[in-house]
Amino acid sequence: xxxxxxxxxxxxxxxxxxxxxxxxxxxxxxxxxxxxxxxxxxxxxxxxxxxxxxxxxxxxxxxxxxxxxxxxxxxxxxxxxxxxxxxxxxxxxxxxxxxxxxxxxxxxxxxxxxxxxxxxxxxxxxxxxxxxxxxxxxxxxxxxxxxxxxxxxxxxxxxxxxxxxxxxxxxxxxxxxxxxxxxxxxxxxxxxxxxxxxxxxxxxxxxxxxxxxxxxxxxxxxxxxxxxxxxxxxxxxxxxxxxxxxxxxxxxxxxxxxxxxxxxxxxxxxxxxxxxxxxxxxxxxxxxxxxxxxxxxxxxxxxxxxxxxxxxxxxxxxxxxxxxxxxxxxxxxxxxxxxxxxxx
Numbered sequence: 001x002x003x004x005x006x007x008x009x010x011x012x013x014x015x016x017x018x019x020x021x022x023x024x025x026x027x028x029x030x031x032x033x034x035x036x037x038x039x040x041x042x043x044x045x046x047x048x049x050x051x052x053x054x055x056x057x058x059x060x061x062x063x064x065x066x067x068x069x070x071x072x073x074x075x076x077x078x079x080x081x082x083x084x085x086x087x088x089x090x091x092x093x094x095x096x097x098x099x100x101x102x103x104x105x106x107x108x109x110x111x112x113x114x115x116x117x118x119x120x121x122x123x124x125x126x127x128x129x130x131x132x133x134x135x136x137x138x139x140x141x142x143x144x145x146x147x148x149x150x151x152x153x154x155x156x157x158x159x160x161x162x163x164x165x166x167x168x169x170x171x172x173x174x175x176x177x178x179x180x181x182x183x184x185x186x187x188x189x190x191x192x193x194x195x196x197x198x199x200x201x202x203x204x205x206x207x208x209x210x211x212x213x214x215x216x217x218x219x220x221x222x223x224x225x226x227x228x229x230x231x232x233x234x235x236x237x238x239x240x241x242x243x244x245x246x247x248x249x250x251x252x253x254x255x256x257x258x259x260x261x262x263x264x265x266x267x268x269x270x271x272x273x274x275x276x277x278x279x280x281x282x283x284x285x286x287x288x289x290x291x292x293x294x295x296x297x298x299x300x301x302x303x304x305x306x307x308x309x310x311x312x313x314x315x316x317x318x319x320x321x322x323x324x325x326x327x328x329x330x331x332x333x334x335x336x337x338x339x340x341x342x343x344x
Contacts, residue, residue, distance in 0.1 A: 002031050002032055002033045002083050003032065003085055004031065004083055004085045004086060004087065004100060004104060004169070005033055005034075005077070005081035005082075005087075006024060006032055006033070006034045006087055006089055006100075007035050007037065007073070007074065007081070007087070007089070008024075008090070008091050009039055009074070009088070010036060010037055010039060010041055010045050010049070010091050011038075011039045011041045011070075012041050013041075013045065014041075014043040014044050014048070016091055016092040016213070017045050017049075017092075019094050020092070020093065021036070021052050022094075023089075023095045023096075023097075024059075027095065027097060027098070027101065028097055028098045028100075031104075032059075032083070032100055033061060033083070034060045034061065035063055035077045035081065036052065036053070036061065036062050037063045037073045037076070038063065038064045039067050039069070039072065039073050040067030041067075045091075046062075046064065049062045050062060063076075063077075063080075068182045068183060069181075069182050069183040069187070070185060070188065071181045071184065071187030072180065072182040074088070074180050074187060074188075074191055075178075075179075075182075078175055079176065083172070084171060084172060085104065085169055085170065085171055085172065086169075086170055086172055086175075087100070087165075087168060087169045087170065088188070088191070089165075089210070090166075092213045093210055093211055093212050094211050095211070096211070099167070099209035102205065102207055103115045103117060103205075103209060106205055107169055107171070107203070110147045110201060110203040111201055112147065112201045112202055113170070113171045113173070113195070113199035113201055114169070114170055114195055114196065114199050114203075115168070115203050116158075116161060116167060116168050116169075116202065116204045116205070117134065117205045117208065117209035118131065118134045118167060118208040119132050119167045119211070119212050120208050120210070120211045120212065121212055122211045122213050122214070123213070123214065123215050124213060129211065131208060133206060134161060135158075135160045135162060135204075136160040140157040142158075142206075144204060144205050144206040144207075145203065145204075146203065147201055148201070149200070149201055150199060150200045150201070155202070155249075156249060158196060158202055159251045159252060159255040161196075161204075163188060163192035163193060164192075165191065166212050167208070167209040167210040168192070170195055173198075174195045174198040175198070177198075178190060178194045178195070179242060181234060181235060181238055184230075184231035184235060186232045186235040189235050189239060190235055190239055190242075193239050193243070194239065194242055194243070194246075197243055197252065198246065224269045224271045225270075225272070226270055226271075226272045226276045226277075226279075229263070229266075229267060230280065232263055232266075233263060233283050233284050233287055234283075236259050236263070236287055237287050239256065240256055240287070240291065250297035250298070250301060251301060253291060253294040253297045253298050254297070254298045254301035256287075257298050257302065257316075257320070259287075260284065260287050263284060263287075264284060267280060267284070267336065267340075268340055274337060274340060274341055277336075277337060277340050278333070278337060281333045281336060281337070282333075288319060288325065289325070291320065292321075292322050292325055295320040299317065299320070302317070315331075315332070
């Protein structure tokens with residue numbers, strides 16, 4: 001019986017998907033099945049999917065569906081999979097030959113709900129690769145091949161992990177009840193944060209198991225459309241909303257506030273008009289509003305970890321106070337729009 005389902009969400013990646021599929025065929029581990037999910041792609045990936053299904057029917061399952069976005073693929077595939085574990089391999093990325101073997105061995109040895117590995121960044125213009133530990137090393141150091149138990153202080157460090165799907169093996173149980181948004185990007189954040197909140201044990205390895213193409217046109221790393229910014233905001237609002245029944249630790253809320261700040265500082269990259277930019281900033285403030293009730297959880301950790309200067313820290317604390325929040329964000333918004341106009 002297969003132990004792992006590899007979910008490959010496919011949309012407009014015709015030039016990359018063969019390399020992804022071949023990396024799965026080259027795995028040293030064999031007890032897995034591939035869900036090759038065509039999410040209504042306008043390109044010709046279905047011909048490639050059909051080819052691999054015909055050649056390797058014991059390994060590849062081809063699934064066609066109407067376009068619903070990345071989240072709709074994850075939702076459908078997680079519910080459909082019959083294996084105890086799954087991992088997501090984006091079709092413009094690929095896995096190291098022993099990736100699944102290494103992740104499964106660690107998961108079974110530790111009884112972990114999530115097994116997380118490092119990765120390599122790769123680029124479309126050459127053979128260079130850069131090692132990435134898959135977490136923010138400026139704030140913490142994770143111990144390789146060590147088990148992190150929920151409720152421990154060390155477990156909080158896992159919220160510094162990059163939420164992208166690369167090199168992550170999930171036990172199906174921790175993800176099966178996640179409600180994924182459709183027709184938006186960044187839903188891999190929903191998968192990671194909600195699964196982490198559900199997990200009792202997590203294990204990390206510094207072995208790079210995946211190769212992540214970071215500069216493909218159209219992926220979330222390069223998408224600067226107003227629609228992409230809206231999606232980023234909406235996903236984090238949804239994470240905060242769905243987390244309420246799980247009684248998250250204080251570190252969760254602090255990381256959600258830092259996610260707001262990350263999005264804020266990414267907004268000037270948006271390709272749009274000043275009017276659109278103003279609308280997106282208003283949308284972003286909705287995320288801030290959802291975090292105001294958790295100011296007492298966020299504040300001590302913010303004071304401990306935040307890297308900004310005094311004025312920035314003072315402003316952020318005012319932003320989380322119900323009485324001063326709206327006026328504080330109004331000041332932030334005015335400054336951001338002034339800078340955006342200069343760029344325009």
